[in-house]
Amino acid sequence: ETGVTQTPRHLVMGMTNKKSLKCEQHLGHNAMYWYKQSAKKPLELMFVYNFKEQTENNSVPSRFSPECPNSSHLFLHLHTLQPEDSALYLCASSQDTGDLYGYTFGSGTRLTVV
Amino acid sequence: GDSVTQMEGPVTLSEEAFLTINCTYTATGYPSLFWYVQYPGEGLQLLLKATKADDKGSNKGFEATYRKETTSFHLEKGSVQVSDSAVYFCALSVYNFNKFYFGSGTKLNVKP
Numbered sequence: 001e002t003g004v005t006q007t008p009r010h011l012v013m014g015m016t017n018k019k020s021l022k023c024e025q026h027l028g029h030n031a032m033y034w035y036k037q038s039a040k041k042p043l044e045l046m047f048v049y050n051f052k053e054q055t056e057n058n059s060v061p062s063r064f065s066p067e068c069p070n071s072s073h074l075f076l077h078l079h080t081l082q083p084e085d086s087a088l089y090l091c092a093s094s095q096d097t098g099d100l101y102g103y104t105f106g107s108g109t110r111l112t113v114v
Numbered sequence: 115g116d117s118v119t120q121m122e123g124p125v126t127l128s129e130e131a132f133l134t135i136n137c138t139y140t141a142t143g144y145p146s147l148f149w150y151v152q153y154p155g156e157g158l159q160l161l162l163k164a165t166k167a168d169d170k171g172s173n174k175g176f177e178a179t180y181r182k183e184t185t186s187f188h189l190e191k192g193s194v195q196v197s198d199s200a201v202y203f204c205a206l207s208v209y210n211f212n213k214f215y216f217g218s219g220t221k222l223n224v225k226p
Contacts, residue, residue, distance in 0.1 A: 005156075042218040043203070064174050087170075094214075102148050102207070103214065105157035 003027045006091050006106035014114055017082055021109045023074040023091030029104070032074040032096045034066060035090040037108070043090075049074060049095050082114045116141045120204045120217035127224050135189040135220045137178075137204035145185040145206040147171075147180050151199045152191070161189075161202070165222055199224045 004025045013019050013084050023032065034046040048056035054085040066079040072097075074091055092103040121136040146165040150158040152178065162171030167182035176191045189202060204217040 004157075011118040043216045092158075097214075101146070101158045101164055102150075102205075103158075105150075106158065107155075110155075 001065055002114050003104050004091055004106035006089075006109050008109060008114075009107065010110045011114060012112045013078065013081065015083075017081075018077070019077040019113055020078065021076040021089055021111075023076075023092075024051055025072055025093040025104070026093075027093060027104060029093035029095055031094045032071070033092040033094075033103070034070060035092065036072065037088040037090055039087075047076075048097060055097065078111075081111075083113050086111055086113045115146070116206065116208055116215055118204050118215050118217040119208055120202075120220055122218075123201075123221040125220060125222050127225050129224055130193045131224075133189070133191040133194045133198075133222070134151045135202055135204075135222070137217060139187065139188065139204075139206050141185075141206055141208055142212045144165070144207045144217050147178070148190050148205040148207070149176070149178055149187070150205060151202040151215075153204065155198070158203060172184055194222070194224045196224045196226055198222060 007022045031050045032099045033048050036044040036046055045058050047066045052068050063080050067075040088108045089109045091106040094103045118139050148163045149161040152158045163172040164171040164180035167180050170179045178187050178189045180187055197217045201219045201221045203219045207214045
């Protein structure tokens, strides 16, 4: 029980599909993050939301579209993905950005694009 | 700029061996330092942290001391177990600048 719940745990999608990843936290945190973890590559920060406002977008392709309707929920909408987008997508939350006490991560969604 | 550098893996040890995973950092401001662990198929879990110089973080037999003079936060465990096999990430947070940086991760394999 990590406090951050991601669904689905596994997702296989075709390059023409549209799907969404969901992240939910009830820790009272104000900041939420999407990270991409690919094999043999460092963690890549994708998006940062603080108090529902996007504060960082690390040059992520537009085929990834985040949505943060409230401080407890974060979505990542996917469309027209490429095989190289296959990775583990991790959601995290923290009290605020640059939290001195660390981030809480979800278990991730393992995405495979075929 | 701010960054974290940790030793490349994989590190392979026999059960009950002593573990050290090196981590050094560069930071403006006054960072907090962290070690996260990722077990196979899972997300990252906070293992331990230290928020100021000379603090020692500890958890599950792992320890790391925040050394400002050497800008290091090395992870140690006196006797590893097979269940410690995972990827370990060093990280820092610079509150005043709202930044959080991860190292590239070190994979640990512990053999029985």
